[in-house]
Amino acid sequence: MLYACVYATILLGFFGILLKENLVMKIIAMDVMSTGVIALFVLVAAGGGRFTPIFIDGPQRDYADPVPQAVILTAIVIGFSIQALMLVGVMKLARDNPTLETRAIEEEYRP
Template sequence: MSMSTLEACVFAVIFIGFFGIIFKKNLIMKILAMDVMSTGVIAYYILVAARGGIFAPIVDADQGAIAYADPVPQAVILTAIVIGFSIQALMLVGVMKLSRDNPTLETSEIEKSHTP
């Protein structure tokens, strides 16, 4: 696949997640859509950071001056994955607590029941 095709697919995933957050009414589906969008953003970051012809940053005495991969994007992606997982877990706990008071997780029904 060409780079522009991969970028189009990644942007499609981001937009699917974005529109899922906006148009889905169930809270669980909103959380899953946010996870899809987060996955798309991480995939785009990896796509931008990917370069051909570079090697792992392991220095060997026999190697001369070659192009090494920058380890910072890898660390940023691992941090983003961990933070995304913890945010998703926190939101699911909030939905579990909300489900104790409401028989449904539809946002319109929750808003109706808590309107003064």
């Protein structure tokens, strides 16, 4: 069930990238898609259990796998920085193309 939701998020994001005309909307759709991917990593990590893996005396509980969580932190940071970079680029583009329609921009800058 949860996996279905995660895949639905990823797919929705992907279709957003594909179908939205506006460049800013495309970037937001990409953010949705990357949120889906992050959720997938969290879900994979929670396969064995959900508790934080802290070394304690007493009975061991089913803890979440820390490796995918650690990995996805890196990916979150990278995704965030790429989005920031793209939005700056879009801001500059918006000066001459206020509508930010991808099709129009592409026509204009084609060799």
